[in-house]
Amino acid sequence: MLALQKMQPGAGFELRQIPEISTLSPDEVLVRVRATGICGTDLHIAAWTPGYESMQSAMPVTLGHEFAGTIVAVGANVDHGMVGMNVTARPSVLCGTCAACRAGDEDNCTGRRGIGIGRNGAFASHVAVPEANCVPLPSGLDFEIAALTEPMTVCAEAVDTGEVATGDRVLVLGPGFIGQGIALFCEAAGASEIVICGHNDGPRLATLNAIGFKNTVDTAGSSLRDALASYLERGGFDVVIEATGAPHVVPEALSCLKKRGIMVIAGIHPRPASVDLTVLVRNHQQLRGSYRSPLATWGRVVDYLAANQQRVRGLITHRFDLGDAAKGFDLAQSKTASKVVIQHPQD
Template identity: 55%
Template sequence: MLALQKLRPGPGVELLQVAPPRSPPPGEVLIKVHMAGICGTDLHIAQWTPGYESMKEAMPVTLGHEFAGVIEEVGADVPGALVGKRVTVRPSTTCGVCEACGIGDEDGCTRRKGIGIGRNGAFAGYVCAPAGNCHILPDTLQLDVAALTEPMTVCLEAVQTAEVRAGQRVLVLGPGFIGQGIAILARARGAGVVIAGWDDAPRLDLLRSLDFDHLLDGKDGTQDVALRKLGPFDAIIEAAGVPALVSATLPYLRKRGIFTVVGIHPHPAEIDLTRLVRMHQQIRGSYRANPSDWAKTIAFLDTHQDVMRRLISHRFPLTGALEGLEVSRRRLASKVILQIGEPS
């Protein structure tokens, strides 16, 4: 089968023929992949930016951790009734035997392996995954939108961490897929949302077409004036990964406001902590969602399918995976989906 793999530590990924996985091991299922999304993490891995060194042990490894497909075969100890089920998969797999796993702290597992990072992922015709990581999809949810589940759980975690409520004013920094997803979830909670980008016309235009009307592009130099007018904000959610934006936008956070950081930053940010203290503000980090938030996210996608499908800006077959990565890198795309099996 064709697979997009990382073969060695260093820049680059390759599309090549590999042997399909054999029957799934005990506790796991074999999934025919239909739809798989390209994420910022895949770009980092392709470009080999620092932070992914531990992948070395898994190489050669197939990338792809945001996906949906159909269970084709089950391993020992897995109910046969799962065959034929349409699923999306939590990519974080745990060892089941370490101390954290023993007390049910899935996130604390010391031997956690990410599907598509530390073990073979979904940029291929087939992928194996633990049955316990699979979430069965409602019949009404199409697989292209279902492949957005993993990144949307990141958005849900951010909105929950920021404690976004109805009637609040929320500023979202960065209009990439994560920022767009956060904006959609915050609006669904009844908050008034302002989204700021920097030379981001295509992605801000997409938000405009979804009826967001407070959109600021830093390129035109009027952003500070607009933020002063639209703020102060109850919550600022940063999804741009630009350290300078933290100090530049903190002045627009109201007293006792919450600043939530979701982006991955290449270097530390400088923050006026005395001002933070006097304003009684909080800075919080938000990362992986709780497994229990997956069902909530799937339900949201099911009921907001038309809006969410609009965030899929580009589609490629697996043979176009390298082009898909290139489009993602150019900040034109919201979400690039690889259509691997037939769309359904």
């Protein structure tokens, strides 16, 4: 089968033919992949930015961890009745042996391996995943929408971490897919005002406008505070959620936060950010990191996607076949695309 693989450390990836999956571990299932999203993590791995050195031991490894498909075979310990079930999957595979796993504290496993990072992923026609990682999909949920579940759980976790509540004014920094999903979950949480900022981000801000978010700001040619002047006249924001991955944004973003406000960092940053801790302390502000969501969030996100399919579909701006994955990666790296999905042929 054709697979997109990371072959060795350094920039790049390779589309190559690999053997079909012929055997499963007792607790695994085989998923026929229908749709796979290109994620920021995939872009970092392709560019080989710092932070992914641990995956070298798994190379060559098939990339792709945002996906949905149909179970077509099961391991010896898995109920055969799961064959034919449509699923997505949590990409974080537990080690089962660390102290947290032995204590039943799955969210704090220290030996986890990521599907598409530490073990083969879903930029291929089939992927083997642990049955325990599978999340069933409701009838009628399109595969391309279901493939967005994992990144949307990241968005929901950022909003939960910020404790966004009814009536809050929220500033979202970064109009890429994660920022877009954060805006949707801020809305669902009851925020009274959601302002989304980008920098030279016309196409992605237009995508947000098209799905109903009118308070969008492009900071090109201006400082963040100047671009937000009309909003800041009414005071700082209750919550600021950063999804840019740009360290220089952090200090000025904190200046847009009200006293006792919460700022959430959801972006992955290539270098440290500089923060004036004295100002943070005197303003009694909180700076919180947000990353992987707990298991309980997945069902909530699947339900949200099923109830809002057409609106969420507006975030998928480009679709490619696996053979054209390089084109998809190039677009995903630009500020033209919101979400790029690799589609796999139906039987």
